[in-house]
Amino acid sequence: MAVTLADVAARAGVSAATVSRVLSGNYPVAGGTRTRVLRAVEELEYVVNGPASALAAASSDLVGVLVHDIADPFFGIIASAVQSEMESGGERGPGPGRKLAVVCNTGGSPEQELTYLTLLQRQRAAAVVLTGGAVEHPEHSPAIALRLRRLAAGGTRVVLCGRPPLPEPGTAPETAARPAAPARNRAGGDADEPLTIAFDNRGGARRLTEHLLALGHRTIGYVAGPAERTTTRDRLEGHRRALHEHSPGLLADADRLTVHGAYDRSSGYDGALELLRRAPEVTAVLGANDTVALGICAALREQGLRIPEDVSVAGFDDLPFSADAAPAMTTVRLPLHQAGVRAGRLALGREAPPPGGVATVRAELTARASTAPPRAGGTPAGGPG
Amino acid sequence: MAVTLADVAARAGVSAATVSRVLSGNYPVAGGTRTRVLRAVEELEYVVNGPASALAAASSDLVGVLVHDIADPFFGIIASAVQSEMESGGERGPGPGRKLAVVCNTGGSPEQELTYLTLLQRQRAAAVVLTGGAVEHPEHSPAIALRLRRLAAGGTRVVLCGRPPLPEPGTAPETAARPAAPARNRAGGDADEPLTIAFDNRGGARRLTEHLLALGHRTIGYVAGPAERTTTRDRLEGHRRALHEHSPGLLADADRLTVHGAYDRSSGYDGALELLRRAPEVTAVLGANDTVALGICAALREQGLRIPEDVSVAGFDDLPFSADAAPAMTTVRLPLHQAGVRAGRLALGREAPPPGGVATVRAELTARASTAPPRAGGTPAGGPG
DNA sequence: CTGTTAGCGCATTCAG
DNA sequence: CTGAATGCGCTAACAG
Numbered sequence: 001m002a003v004t005l006a007d008v009a010a011r012a013g014v015s016a017a018t019v020s021r022v023l024s025g026n027y028p029v030a031g032g033t034r035t036r037v038l039r040a041v042e043e044l045e046y047v048v049n050g051p052a053s054a055l056a057a058a059s060s061d062l063v064g065v066l067v068h069d070i071a072d073p074f075f076g077i078i079a080s081a082v083q084s085e086m087e088s089g090g091e092r093g094p095g096p097g098r099k100l101a102v103v104c105n106t107g108g109s110p111e112q113e114l115t116y117l118t119l120l121q122r123q124r125a126a127a128v129v130l131t132g133g134a135v136e137h138p139e140h141s142p143a144i145a146l147r148l149r150r151l152a153a154g155g156t157r158v159v160l161c162g163r164p165p166l167p168e169p170g171t172a173p174e175t176a177a178r179p180a181a182p183a184r185n186r187a188g189g190d191a192d193e194p195l196t197i198a199f200d201n202r203g204g205a206r207r208l209t210e211h212l213l214a215l216g217h218r219t220i221g222y223v224a225g226p227a228e229r230t231t232t233r234d235r236l237e238g239h240r241r242a243l244h245e246h247s248p249g250l251l252a253d254a255d256r257l258t259v260h261g262a263y264d265r266s267s268g269y270d271g272a273l274e275l276l277r278r279a280p281e282v283t284a285v286l287g288a289n290d291t292v293a294l295g296i297c298a299a300l301r302e303q304g305l306r307i308p309e310d311v312s313v314a315g316f317d318d319l320p321f322s323a324d325a326a327p328a329m330t331t332v333r334l335p336l337h338q339a340g341v342r343a344g345r346l347a348l349g350r351e352a353p354p355p356g357g358v359a360t361v362r363a364e365l366t367a368r369a370s371t372a373p374p375r376a377g378g379t380p381a382g383g384p385g
Numbered sequence: 386m387a388v389t390l391a392d393v394a395a396r397a398g399v400s401a402a403t404v405s406r407v408l409s410g411n412y413p414v415a416g417g418t419r420t421r422v423l424r425a426v427e428e429l430e431y432v433v434n435g436p437a438s439a440l441a442a443a444s445s446d447l448v449g450v451l452v453h454d455i456a457d458p459f460f461g462i463i464a465s466a467v468q469s470e471m472e473s474g475g476e477r478g479p480g481p482g483r484k485l486a487v488v489c490n491t492g493g494s495p496e497q498e499l500t501y502l503t504l505l506q507r508q509r510a511a512a513v514v515l516t517g518g519a520v521e522h523p524e525h526s527p528a529i530a531l532r533l534r535r536l537a538a539g540g541t542r543v544v545l546c547g548r549p550p551l552p553e554p555g556t557a558p559e560t561a562a563r564p565a566a567p568a569r570n571r572a573g574g575d576a577d578e579p580l581t582i583a584f585d586n587r588g589g590a591r592r593l594t595e596h597l598l599a600l601g602h603r604t605i606g607y608v609a610g611p612a613e614r615t616t617t618r619d620r621l622e623g624h625r626r627a628l629h630e631h632s633p634g635l636l637a638d639a640d641r642l643t644v645h646g647a648y649d650r651s652s653g654y655d656g657a658l659e660l661l662r663r664a665p666e667v668t669a670v671l672g673a674n675d676t677v678a679l680g681i682c683a684a685l686r687e688q689g690l691r692i693p694e695d696v697s698v699a700g701f702d703d704l705p706f707s708a709d710a711a712p713a714m715t716t717v718r719l720p721l722h723q724a725g726v727r728a729g730r731l732a733l734g735r736e737a738p739p740p741g742g743v744a745t746v747r748a749e750l751t752a753r754a755s756t757a758p759p760r761a762g763g764t765p766a767g768g769p770g
Numbered sequence: 771c772t773g774t775t776a777g778c779g780c781a782t783t784c785a786g
Numbered sequence: 787c788t789g790a791a792t793g794c795g796c797t798a799a800c801a802g
Contacts, residue, residue: 017790052779053780054435055796100487102449107465114478121432294706389794
């Protein structure tokens with residue numbers, strides 16, 4: 001673990017500077033010299049010392065990707081799309097300029113998020129991509145926003161993917177030391193401002209509920225995610241907006257028909273049971289996402305209810321398994337992979353920032369077999385006890 | 386992005402060395418001084434420069450976790466277990482000594498694996514954890530083994546989790562420059578040798594097939610993973626061993642009853658269809674893992690076959706969704722989380738290496754509702770056209 | 771307990 | 787096109 005640039009230089013009979021130049025590739029070097037250097041590198045099995053190079057160049061090739069749950073395909077798809085973007089920059093292997101995209105699992109906790117941001121800032125990461133909804137917390141949210149702006153100001157590219165744009169600095173609590181740089185032309189999307197790829201959760205949820213209403217459903221249960229998540233709030237808002245627009249009276253029951261839980265299968269299962277207890281007359285149940293919807297299906301089936309004959313079920317995200325669940329799941333399609341690719345390109349500065357720094361991607365209704373008109377009587381056949 | 390140790394030192398009225406010492410915490414510093422330094426750090430919003438510190442200390446706090454597919458819960462569970470181990474080392478936040486566990490998605494490709502290993506070596510990672518089966522490739526495998534040994538020799542802790550131990554150096558092709566250090570006491574498990582947590586895939590698969598045989602099945606289809614993966618090979622071997630031990634004649638049909646595919650749902654789906662075409666008389670179908678098994682179920686159902694009445698199905702791994710699939714999936718339980726935790730501890734040097742450097746964890750048969758005795762007639766009721 | 775002194779390995783000037 | 791010199795920010799001996 002000791003072969004350095006100098007060793008290579010000695011072996012190739014050139015100076016360290018020259019070796020550095022051929023390795024960086026961003027400077028003219030004579031063909032013969034280059035070959036000799038490369039050969040020496042091979043023979044000595046030399047591997048650049050990242051920290052040293054980062055220190056000297058004042059920049060590292062680390063790109064952090066923060067996800068809530070690494071075991072959730074929603075994040076897996078986005079993260080691998082971001083990573084794939086790192087390697088498609090011309091060469092394949094670990095060439096010069098090759099970024100190392102690393103994913104960090106925050107467990108959806110703002111503290112963890114802050115911890116990872118600090119760790120990444122410490123590494124002087126070239127970019128940071130935050131994926132998934134933000135947690136709204138009176139104390140943490142401003143802290144995270146502050147740290148993100150600081151990272152951006154320090155040259156780290158910050159990209160938000162699937163979470164709402166950062167609120168305008170506004171009235172900073174106290175730490176407003178510097179006189180908030182005179183807002184430069186925001187339309188241009190400064191490279192040192194956090195960039196955002198937002199999902200149209202509100203619109204998607206709204207279209208999904210409209211679909212159910214059009215089918216004839218009037219008593220629609222909703223197993224939502226954690227209350228403090230922006231994703232949860234947006235989807236719920238879209239749902240209620242659709243309800244309201246169809247008929248204001250439908251909102252009266254909304255709270256009773258909503259239960260909150262995590263974005264996982266078991267909360268779908270538990271939530272559906274709770275809903276059935278509160279309102280046995282539901283004819284449809286929406287899940288916070290596809291995974292939750294699967295849990296809902298499991299619970300309903302165990303209660304002897306058929307899908308969609310007795311109860312319609314729908315999810316959100318359109319993860320791969322949703323298409324071939326039984327029955328195929330009605331859901332809202334989010335272009336996860338595409339969004340991840342774009343986030344990666346933005347993080348690398350390979351794509352022009354969207355106007356205003358924010359791009360919103362569409363969430364498209366994908367109607368499949370798990371939703372159908374409610375039973376004539378409105379009461380399920382083999383209902384629970 | 387310019388506040389340095391010196392700035393903090395100046396502000397606190399001490400020397401840079403002292404600041405470094407309070408920040409590292411591994412050296413006695415007077416209480417008053419410490420407080421003043423910490424206050425200066427706060428006020429200046431100082432964040433350590435990782436690269437500089439790594440360079441000076443000749444060690445970084447990066448820990449790489451390589452996975453085949455980040456969107457697959459199998460890897461997600463292991464990876465998050467490893468990560469959780471990084472933070473549980475006393476403090477929570479980004480304190481000194483806090484390691485940054487980052488996961489890298491190789492897509493199961495040896496080239497990618499090699500690329501990430503180089504990138505990690507470049508960063509002088511403190512440890513590297515490789516998860517999941519290895520790909521057996523005449524050219525890449527030795528290359529990877531070589532690089533892993535080199536990493537280990539260079540002080541990076543290398544841990545293999547869910548893949549077989551590295552083969553003994555043996556007859557290195559050509560790059561055997563150094564005279565292979567005289568094998569030190571292997572029983573002690575040198576810190577600079579790759580450590581392994583292997584899964585008993587062979588034994589698990591064998592017990593699973595024995596379960597099916599005990600139930601009365603004789604024509605068992607097998608939708609295996611990619612042929613060149615060690616995991617695939619081991620599970621298949623276990624399966625065939627069970628077949629052979631029950632009655633050598635059963636092996637005659639083994640090839641016809643085996644199809645290969647990826648470790649995903651669609652290959653389970655396609656594989657089941659192919660199997661039905663080749664051998665409509667199958668009474669049971671095994672999947673390479675739980676995800677594949679789910680695909681198998683989907684295909685069988687579409688063909689009008691009931692599970693387990695017409696055909697029994699079983700998976701491997703016991704991922705969370707398997708327990709509440711419908712019907713609940715018979716599978717082989719692998720202690721993924723536990724293995725990840727252990728890998729993390731080994732990577733951090735917090736746990737003594739297992740004797741010989743290799744620990745094998747048990748794979749336990751978990752019989753549930755998706756397997757049952759075959760139909761009396763042996764021929765399914767509503768078989769495909 | 772604390773300050774001083776040297777590098778860590780590399781990327782850049784700046785001269786040739 | 788190439789070499790010599792300088793410093794990135796920090797840690798690790800050494801002295802006090």
